[in-house]
Every structure is written in structure tokens, then in C-alpha cells.
Amino acid sequence: MPDVRETPLLVIGGGPGGYPAALHAADHGLKVTLVDEGAKLGGVCLNRGCIPSKALLHTAKIIREAHEMAAYGVTFGDPQFDLAKLRDFVQTKVVSKLTGGIGQLTKGRGVDVVKGRAVFTGPNTVEVSGDQPQTIRFQNCIIATGSLPAMPKPWAIGDDRVMDSTGALLLPDVPKKLLVIGGGYIGLEIGSVYAALGSKVTVVEALDRILFMADKDLVDPLERRLKTEFEAIYTNTKVMGLEATKDGIAVKLEGAGVPASLTFDRVLVSVGRRPNSAGLGLDKAGVHVSERGFIPIDKQRRTNVPHIFAIGDVGEEPGLAHKATAEARVAVEAILGEPAEWNPRAIPAVIFTDPEIAWAGVTQQEADKGNIPYEALTFPWAASGRAVSIARTEGRTKMLVDPETKRILGVGIVGAGAGEMIAEGVLAIEMGAVARDVLESIHPHPTLSETVMESAELAYGAATHVGKPRKVAK
Amino acid sequence: MPDVRETPLLVIGGGPGGYPAALHAADHGLKVTLVDEGAKLGGVCLNRGCIPSKALLHTAKIIREAHEMAAYGVTFGDPQFDLAKLRDFVQTKVVSKLTGGIGQLTKGRGVDVVKGRAVFTGPNTVEVSGDQPQTIRFQNCIIATGSLPAMPKPWAIGDDRVMDSTGALLLPDVPKKLLVIGGGYIGLEIGSVYAALGSKVTVVEALDRILFMADKDLVDPLERRLKTEFEAIYTNTKVMGLEATKDGIAVKLEGAGVPASLTFDRVLVSVGRRPNSAGLGLDKAGVHVSERGFIPIDKQRRTNVPHIFAIGDVGEEPGLAHKATAEARVAVEAILGEPAEWNPRAIPAVIFTDPEIAWAGVTQQEADKGNIPYEALTFPWAASGRAVSIARTEGRTKMLVDPETKRILGVGIVGAGAGEMIAEGVLAIEMGAVARDVLESIHPHPTLSETVMESAELAYGAATHVGKPRKVAK
Amino acid sequence: RGAQAARSPSVTPSNGHSSNPQPPAAPSVRMLARKLGVDLTRVHGSGPHGRILLDDLTPFLAPKPSNGVRAA
Ligand SMILES: Cc1cc2nc3c(=O)[nH]c(=O)nc-3n(C[C@H](O)[C@H](O)[C@H](O)COP(=O)(O)OP(=O)(O)OC[C@H]3O[C@@H](n4cnc5c(N)ncnc54)[C@H](O)[C@@H]3O)c2cc1C
């Protein structure tokens, strides 16, 4: 007969939403129980998402950079790959090291970690199945069960050459020809890795361009580069069917000027993720779920049941690890009775391709749609000393400011290292900075961060390194 | 007989102080004459400083990274160097491209550029010698003549194997053994380049540690790494003499446990820079000069002669390109009659070694010396998912906050990419941000910028990824 | 988000009061203050932690006769 455990706070899910919630609550003296059904804490992000993908992307970047050094008079032999070693690096030296670290952190903070699957049996109880079956009775609960890769039925043909992101990140081999279905960031990131390792990568996207949520002018430089690294990028194209054959996965395509059928050694399906809310017994707890499976929440991340909260991918979009972690703080503070509120002015998004794309605050297409008045100030990296000296002049830095006050509404960057650079943009937006604040903040020379400063300069007429102001008023 | 030219604003020197001053003034409708004696505009920074050094450091970084990929299962052959091609890349594709760009910018803005050496003949006139000899009569003048490498007399033995930074950046060859005299940033940066190309590099520093102006805890990780890449780093050591021999430059050393004499194929003297104010005729203009050769200036960058200004290395320390450019704006605005004032709260400093070191605002050693109360919050990169996934866990991010208000006083970072990351620190300090402002600004995952956020978290007790708060109160 | 009820249990209290002579104000605010000839050390900041905002300088702008709403 299962144990019964009492806990002031139950957290379901040990990903970047759940484990920081547990740690944060413990730091404030709350007794916390954290349940996760995975073999290792860390959720999707650490085990099969952000972290393994970025370790591999780092490898891919260096492979490309070493290759490009030929233009500088430095030539390396063609790289030799030891896939087993690369896998071991990613899984052991990176993933296990980090998930182990989270184990230590939860232990050090006195969080009770229970391994198993939790299912609600009432508004204050869950039943945990698995190695440590038990009933847990909680006063407050945070649901952080995350999301799962979407795998449309017709493509689930039961052949392991058809992979989702989880499978692809395990690097089973380097297929000669890889098809990536879906031109979102996950598909492009993983596609870049395989391309660097030697696969011929084809991307199929149903919409008229890849990365539709990013401003087109930021996607253009990436797309141009990917077109040289990938075999093909087919937009406005639909996958009509997959079939397993001896020679590979035969794929039927439909799109103008696109071959009707192609065969690939492997296929990565990356067409989105769906919230992980089914089978959780939410009805037993009285927690509402939207048609698409998201759990509706308020500004404190509270569900319709006041003592049950939801954070991370299972709650609201965007499905991003740092959003989940930031929500964790809000939910915990709400539980502690503090006046917490979810109201970020800028949630950064980063696409870790090469070049990277990053943005925060209002995007230009959002401003256009929402009739938000703005000036768009774009600084081309060709005018950056740093970009020239690392031969990466394809980048651009764009700032959206209010035409009257010059308050910074949004920042978008495409270029090497954009993902680190966007932090300044987030801070500027959160602080309510105007362009002059950024332009008078001295940026070190020679760095790419100067492009942020110079884009701010454009708000007042001209930037040092741009002859004619490039400004779009709207 | 030389021409006489009249100009509302004369700028002497076309480096990162002078050319932005000229552009900025022109953008505001001032007629500007810019005199520079160099073959190409851009000053030290573009021609023989920041830019060529960073292009070479980028090369060095990729050479090291490619080598380190072996741990990930990716091996390259040993790199082959084509020095002529590398030189051409740096000098043509980078330096000339950028200096040419400045030529275009000055032209586009209608700045009159005069090639030649300007010497004051009175408070409103200079005499220009060179290809375009002439007298220029000005209403206002900005002196931006920069600085020169210091070459102590006894070491100027007239042998071209003894180089200053200018010579070393021309990459005459890759010496088997290179001695770097001076453990400042220029010596260590250039030393790193030669080490990556295959030289055995020895560094001699008279003080008890390298990079004395940076906090020791930020230098430690770099020093540890350099000790594996360099042949030796001798601190507390004096160079007693250089002698040219057939086998190389014989160097006499004095220091505990240091060989009394060693022979090197080349020697780089990098013991500082001195302001370029001699022979300028400043006495004729009535402009004061300090004993060390700096031109004293006020908050508007005005010399003792009200219509003559000085900016950049010839004025105040620190001698940094971005400081010169920021001063340019102040001086020009002062000339335009605006209430400009030099009052930055954070001038960032970056050392572009690998790892990089960067800081802004108050350093810990400055706070100690000045009895400024602070808490030092240090986040070790071993706890950063990004650092682990790129195998660069030696870094650390440190924030100094006011103990009462948690206002951010300083930020210091050592680690890969610190130079880009510091921009956020500068903005935070300039905006008067408190730690909570940074911690509640959502930083994208997984990036190194998260370490800035987590160091801010430590101000309030604990950070998500650090078990026990590491905090030093003072 | 107003959650600045600073919980800082383990902070060693320091003797000094926050002795920073530079009032917390963004560069844009400092510039406007210079333009208006306002000494920022005498301005009350209405932002979080007493940060001086552009709006805090409104009373120093050329007096607009009709609305005397915003006197500090
Ligand atoms: C390939 C890939 C790359 C990505 N890259 C990035 C990136 O670079 N940056 C970024 O911000 N985001 C990235 N993401 C998205 C990111 O992984 C998610 O946004 C993030 O993991 C969501 O965190 P979470 O805490 O909501 O849930 P998850 O990380 O999904 O974790 C949920 C956890 O809950 C557990 N769980 C679920 N149900 C139960 C139950 N009933 N009982 C017990 N345990 C349960 C699961 O086992 C899992 O461990 C990436 C995703 C993928 C797939």
C-alpha cells in the first residue's frame, strides 16, 4: 500500500520551470516535494533540448570556423569524427554533469525529490506511480510538466529513421541525406549540426518562409547562409506522405518547383511542441485546460484552482526555458504571499544557428500588426570594426523606438553572438531606457555590442559609422 | 608658399578620438578640417592597435578551439600557416577595408581631410607640413594626437628583432622563442597570438602579477590558462639589459628563481604608452601639458585655452579607443554650445585574451582602496549550463553592489566572450540599476549572460544555480 | 512588479549609508538635468529605489500656465 506524504508545496516536473521553483521555494524556507518521472532531473531542456543541442551547435560552429580559416591563411585537415566520443561528450560531460548538478542543488536545499509519474486524484492529492509509489497531499502545487514534440499521426510510421528532436539529438549516425520537416528554430538548429557533420540537409516548410515569428530582415542573412550549407530549403511546401523503403524514407512533397518525391536516409520531424497536460488527472483537481491542451493561468501563474499554479511550456507560450524559470519565481513569490506579478516587458528569444538571431520586446512585424508607432533603426554590421575583423559582416542590429520619446520598444539582432548581445536589449527595455541611455553608455571597442550603441545613435540623426541614417518611420 | 585655410573646427589626429569628432561635428552642420599625418585614417587603433590585434586574436582563438575539439571527438590535422596570406587578410581585408571606410565616411559628411603633420604656431593657427603644406586658421580645435609605444632608451638597441606592438602586429615571422616584456594587456594579447602560431612565449613583468589593474580573482583563470600556453610568466622580475647576438637577443633578467640570462629570437617591448604631445607646438598655442605629457582638460574636455579641446590618449587615462570616441561627442557638443559633460559612471575595459577579462564601474580593488562599502557577488561559471556545454567553466561573473540599496557599482567578468557581455553591466551602472532590475530582466537560456543575472540574484540571498551564496561583504 | 520588500537575511549590515554621490539617474535624465540646470542631488526620484526618472524633471520644464498639476 502506497505511503502518504504531506507537503506544503508540491512541484510536478523537474525541468527549467519546476526545479528552479523548488529551489526558490526552499530558499525561502518552504518545505518542497518535487516529482519527476524522468531518469534525470532537468526536464526537456537539459536532457533533450537546449543543452545537448547547444553543445552540438558549438561543435558545428568550430567545424565551420576552422574551415573558413583558409581565407586567413590557416588551413586544417578535414575533420575526423568519432561519433561515439562526441555522443559521450554531450551525454556525459555535459548533460549528466548538469543534471547531476541539479540533483546536488535540490539535495543541498533540502528538497524532497520523488521519482515517478504524478497524477491528480483530487484538488489536494496526487498519486505517484513508478519506483516510489505513494500518495502526496499538498497545500500548494505548481504544475510544470512541460511539453512534448508534436508528431502528426500520418508521419508516425513506426520506422526509427523518422525521428523527433529527442532522437535526432542522440546522433544515431550521420545520414547522407537528412530531411527536416519544419523550418522552425529546432529544425534549423539540429539541421545545422548535421550539415556540419557532413549530411546533405533539406528543409521543408509549409509557410512562405522559415522562422516566421522572427522579422524577415533578421532571417534573411541566416537564410542566405543556410542556403549554401543546406542542400535545399523548400518553403510553401507540404509533406504529403512518408514511406519506409529499403533505400530510405520516401517522401512525397507538394510545392511549386519542388520535386514530387525524394528519398532520405533519415527524417527529422520538428513541426512544433504540444503542452504535456493529458493524462495528468487535471479534471480530478478541477483544473481547466484549453482546447489545445494549455492550462489557463493568471498574472500570478495561478490556475482556476487558487492553490494550484502552472508554469513553463504547459501554461503559456512562448515555450522557452528562461520564461519557465522566470515564471517559477513569480509563482513561488505568489505562494509566499508577496505581490508578485508576471509582467515582463521583454522575453528574449534566441535562435542558436550561425548566425544567431535574437530579439526582445516588440518585433517589427508585431508593431506593424498592432499599429504600434515606431521608428526602426538598423545598423549594418559591415560598418562594425569587430565584425570586419572576424569576417562576419552579414549581421545587423535593429532597434525599434517610440518616435516621440525614443523609448526603446524592441531590439532585434542577427549575427554571430546575437544570443549574448540581446541581454543588453532586454535590460534596456525593462529599465524603460530611451535610445540616448544606450548611446551614452560606453560600449567597449572593438566589440559587436557597439552595434547596439550605434543603432541607438540613429535615433538622433546619424551614427558615427553610418553615412546616411537608415531609419524607417511607421 | 603654403596655402591658408580657414576652418571653424580643426581636428588634429584621425584616430578613434579624432575621426568621430569630425563626423559628429559635420553631422551637426559644422565645417570641419581633419589633419592626420598617417598614411591612412583610423589612428593607432585601426592601423596598428585594436583592429589588427583582434583579427589575429580571432585567428588564434579558432586555432586553439579546433585543437580542443579533440576532447569532443572531432580532430583536425595540425594547422598549416601561410603567413603572407594571414598578413594580407589582416592588412588588406580588415585594416584597409576599415580605414578606407573612414575615408568614405569623412567624404560623405563633407569633412576636409588634410594629410600632414600639424604644429601649433599660435592659439588659432597650425602649420601643416607634408604633401599638402599649409597654414590653417581655426576657431575651435580638438587635439586627438593619441599616444606612442614607450620604448625605454636602454632597450632601443637598434635591432629589428626588438619590436614594439606596431612591429609585432606586422607578423614578420613566427619566432621560435619570443620574449614579451610587460604583462599588460597588449603584451598578453600579442603573446597569445604568437603562442597560437607556435612560438614559445615568455612574459616578464616587474610587478608581482600580470594585469595589475584588473581584480586578481578575475586574472587568476586567465593566468592559469596562459601558464599552459606560454613557456613561462616571470613576475617580480626586471629586465636588466638586451644584447643583440648572432643567435638572438640575449636578455639579462633579475628575479627570484628566474634564469639570469636567456636568449630569444624576438623581443616585444610592451611596457606602456605615452601621450603624443611633444613637438606639437603646444607652448605656442598656450596649452598646458603635464609633466608626463598629458594635456589637462576639464569636464567638457577643454584645455586651459577655452577654444582648444583635447580627447583620447593625449588627454586622460585610460587610453582606450571607446573612451576617445565618447569624449569626441562631449567635446563637439560643448563646441556646439550644448550642456555636455564628461561624467561616465562606467568606462568598460576589455582584455581580449582567451578567456577574456572585462569590467566596468568600480573594481573590487578600487572599492577596497577607496573604502567604498560593497558586497561582492560572484557566480562561478561551473554552474552555468552554457559554460558547461562549451567546456569553458573556468569563468566567473562578479557584481559589486551597495550593501544597503543593492545598487550596482561594478561588474567584472572573466570568461569566453566577457567583452561582449560587459555591455549589459555598463548599461546597468549607467541606468542606476539595482540588482533586482538585472535579476528580473529575463536572460535567454542557455547563454553566458545568465551568469550576470544569477550574480544579481545573490544580492538577495541565493541564486538558482549556486547552493551557498558566495558573497563578500565589505 | 513591486516585490522589492527586500528579504536579505544574511547580509552583513554595513556601517556606511549608501554613500554614492551620484544620484541614480539614467544618462538621458542627467542630460536633461544639465539642459535645465537642475542639480540632481536635490531631485526626489519617483522610480524604484528612488531612481530619478525623466518625469521627475517635468516640474522644472518651462512653466505651462494652465495646468499646475505636477508640482513636486
Ligand atoms: C531540441 C530543443 C531545443 C530547445 N532549445 C531551447 C533553447 O535553446 N532555449 C530555450 O529557452 N528553450 C529551448 N527549448 C525549449 C525548452 O526545452 C522548453 O521551453 C523547456 O524545457 C520547458 O520547461 P518546462 O519546465 O516547462 O518543462 P520540461 O522541460 O518539458 O520538463 C517537464 C518535466 O516534467 C516531467 N513530467 C511531465 N509530466 C509529469 C508527471 N505527470 N509526473 C511527473 N513528472 C512529469 C517530465 O519528465 C519533464 O522532466 C528547446 C526544446 C527542444 C526540444
Ligand SMILES: Cc1cc2nc3c(=O)[nH]c(=O)nc-3n(C[C@H](O)[C@H](O)[C@H](O)COP(=O)(O)OP(=O)(O)OC[C@H]3O[C@@H](n4cnc5c(N)ncnc54)[C@H](O)[C@@H]3O)c2cc1C
Ligand atoms: C596593440 C594595441 C592594441 C590596442 N587594443 C585596444 C582595444 O582592443 N581596445 C581599446 O579600446 N583600445 C585599444 N588600444 C588603445 C587604442 O588604440 C587607443 O586608445 C586609441 O587609438 C586612442 O585614440 P586617439 O584618437 O586618442 O589616438 P590615436 O589612435 O593614437 O590616433 C592619433 C592620430 O593622430 C595622428 N597625429 C598625431 N600627431 C599628429 C600631428 N601633429 N599632426 C597630424 N596628425 C597627428 C596620428 O598619426 C594618429 O593617426 C590598443 C593599442 C595598441 C597599441
